[in-house]
Amino acid sequence: MAPEAVLETVGLGVRYGETRVIEDISLTIPKRRVVAFIGPSGCGKSTLLRCFNRMNDLVPTARVTGQVLFRGRDLYAPGVEPADVRRAIGMVFQKPNPFPKSIFENIAFGLRINGFQDDIGDRVEASLRAAALWDEVNHRLDADALGLSAGQQQRLCIARALAVEPEVLLMDEPASALDPIATGRMEDLIGELRGDYTIVIVTHNMQQAARISDDTAFLYMGELVEYKETQRLFTNPEDERTEAYITGRRG
Amino acid sequence: MRKSEPGSASRHTRVGERLIGALLFASGALSIVATVGIVVVLLTESLGFFAEVSPVEFLAGTRWSPDLVPRSFGILPLVNGTFLVAAGAALIALPVGLATAIYLSEFASIRTKRTVKPALEILAGIPTVVYGYFAVILVTPVLRTLFPGVGVFNAASAAIVVGIMILPMVSSLSEDALSAVPGSLREAAYGVGATRFEVATRIVVPAGLPGIAASFILAISRAIAETIVVTLAAGATPGMTLDLLQSVQTMTAYIVQVSLGDAPSGSIEYRTLFAVGLLLFLITLALNLLSQRMTTRFRESFR
Numbered sequence A: 001m002a003p004e005a006v007l008e009t010v011g012l013g014v015r016y017g018e019t020r021v022i023e024d025i026s027l028t029i030p031k032r033r034v035v036a037f038i039g040p041s042g043c044g045k046s047t048l049l050r051c052f053n054r055m056n057d058l059v060p061t062a063r064v065t066g067q068v069l070f071r072g073r074d075l076y077a078p079g080v081e082p083a084d085v086r087r088a089i090g091m092v093f094q095k096p097n098p099f100p101k102s103i104f105e106n107i108a109f110g111l112r113i114n115g116f117q118d119d120i121g122d123r124v125e126a127s128l129r130a131a132a133l134w135d136e137v138n139h140r141l142d143a144d145a146l147g148l149s150a151g152q153q154q155r156l157c158i159a160r161a162l163a164v165e166p167e168v169l170l171m172d173e174p175a176s177a178l179d180p181i182a183t184g185r186m187e188d189l190i191g192e193l194r195g196d197y198t199i200v201i202v203t204h205n206m207q208q209a210a211r212i213s214d215d216t217a218f219l220y221m222g223e224l225v226e227y228k229e230t231q232r233l234f235t236n237p238e239d240e241r242t243e244a245y246i247t248g249r250r251g
Numbered sequence B: 001m002r003k004s005e006p007g008s009a010s011r012h013t014r015v016g017e018r019l020i021g022a023l024l025f026a027s028g029a030l031s032i033v034a035t036v037g038i039v040v041v042l043l044t045e046s047l048g049f050f051a052e053v054s055p056v057e058f059l060a061g062t063r064w065s066p067d068l069v070p071r072s073f074g075i076l077p078l079v080n081g082t083f084l085v086a087a088g089a090a091l092i093a094l095p096v097g098l099a100t101a102i103y104l105s106e107f108a109s110i111r112t113k114r115t116v117k118p119a120l121e122i123l124a125g126i127p128t129v130v131y132g133y134f135a136v137i138l139v140t141p142v143l144r145t146l147f148p149g150v151g152v153f154n155a156a157s158a159a160i161v162v163g164i165m166i167l168p169m170v171s172s173l174s175e176d177a178l179s180a181v182p183g184s185l186r187e188a189a190y191g192v193g194a195t196r197f198e199v200a201t202r203i204v205v206p207a208g209l210p211g212i213a214a215s216f217i218l219a220i221s222r223a224i225a226e227t228i229v230v231t232l233a234a235g236a237t238p239g240m241t242l243d244l245l246q247s248v249q250t251m252t253a254y255i256v257q258v259s260l261g262d263a264p265s266g267s268i269e270y271r272t273l274f275a276v277g278l279l280l281f282l283i284t285l286a287l288n289l290l291s292q293r294m295t296t297r298f299r300e301s302f303r
Ligand SMILES: Nc1ncnc2c1ncn2[C@@H]1O[C@H](COP(=O)(O)OP(=O)(O)OP(=O)(O)O)[C@@H](O)[C@H]1O
Pocket: A016, A021, A039, A040, A041, A042, A043, A044, A045, A046, A047, A048, A059, A061
């Protein structure tokens, strides 16, 4: 059984200026699975994640080599519009970053710039429901989004990403700024989205990776060390660096 | 006694620190005392003026003729001249300044920004008398060839040059406001597929609006307080006109005119100086306070 690949990197490398940050990474992200990236701080998890929606383009010193294929097409080929890539491959960031606008406008913004015109209200509602936020905010859609709690803000950011109907959702430590209860809800939400979307999530929390992901990739100093089903990676790591990391040994 | 040396050394520092503290306090106090002194003089001399002219006549009258009989002390023509020039200047400086700020903050390369930003700040430091000459020897002659019948003194020339003068201030301060918008908001917008233009116009500018508005108000306040350019270029004809091609007199230009003249101290004409000055002071103070409040609110919203 070889599930269809949604994303695939071929010999992917990234440098910032002269510093190589990730090197020669080749991996595939299978359709409708939750893939976790784990690894020590600074190993390049965010950098790798940001190659999937060309977010690295925003860093003037960043240079990407190799290929990132999305449904077989190279995202870095000439003529590909980064804006189109980012609509199809949504992103949720480490710190909740709602726009300083109303809850409704936070979601409607993405819809409008992507040419949705009719039933904006319905779509806002649908994405708030999908992000498990509707019941908490339906009576105050015009309220300032910055007045929500951090956990609610982060779910709003997920709703905002879902609204434009992406195929893939990239999440860079989406729960790291949240308290344990909000984190739990975030994990529940990812559980609900699982099966409908392809999700790539960076996390520092290994229990979290074990709970929510189907597959896990362990990165170490810019290198992809081990990548397999989450269950197997955690119970039966092959590489000793992986084992050292997941058992919490240093060095 | 063995410990006396380090002890006295630290006491020595403390004395030095106290001295520096006192000096700093004195210089702070000096500027406050000077400001209070100016306000007191403005108020007392104005009181003398308002003993002879009713505030209603002063604030609502439409004829300004303090030296020629029949005398009349309606300040509206001067206010009109001031706001006509300021509005014309704003018409030029606000849109161009904002566009420059958006370009620098959202589109220019880091290198361009690093060159242009300091250049703008240097431009903002050119003495205004230079701008005054620029108005008289370049802008006015050009206007007079383009529009026959325009006088040697006209509001348009002053407005254009004051606009150019406050332009660096608008673009520099607005650029600060745009740069202060957190990068995470830009990422959020790019993340849902916004183009650079959409990010700039629909996210960054609205988020920076209070700061932009503050820079606008500050620039208008500066245009209202501008003296030399308007004295040299706009002339000394107080009037209720909205025609930019005519000569007008601003509050500041009037103050210059009386200061240079020979109105005897204590005469009513001399006292108009302080009444006009007081009004000018109150207008610019109000604008500056408004601008300051907007900046604080802006900072708070991104805490
Ligand atoms: N914009 C940048 N310019 C220069 N170097 C960068 C930049 N962003 C990241 N780096 C460097 O690249 C390396 C990888 O960073 P990255 O953020 O991808 O790591 P990470 O695995 O996500 O770390 P963390 O777990 O702390 O988030 C780090 O050494 C970091 O200092």
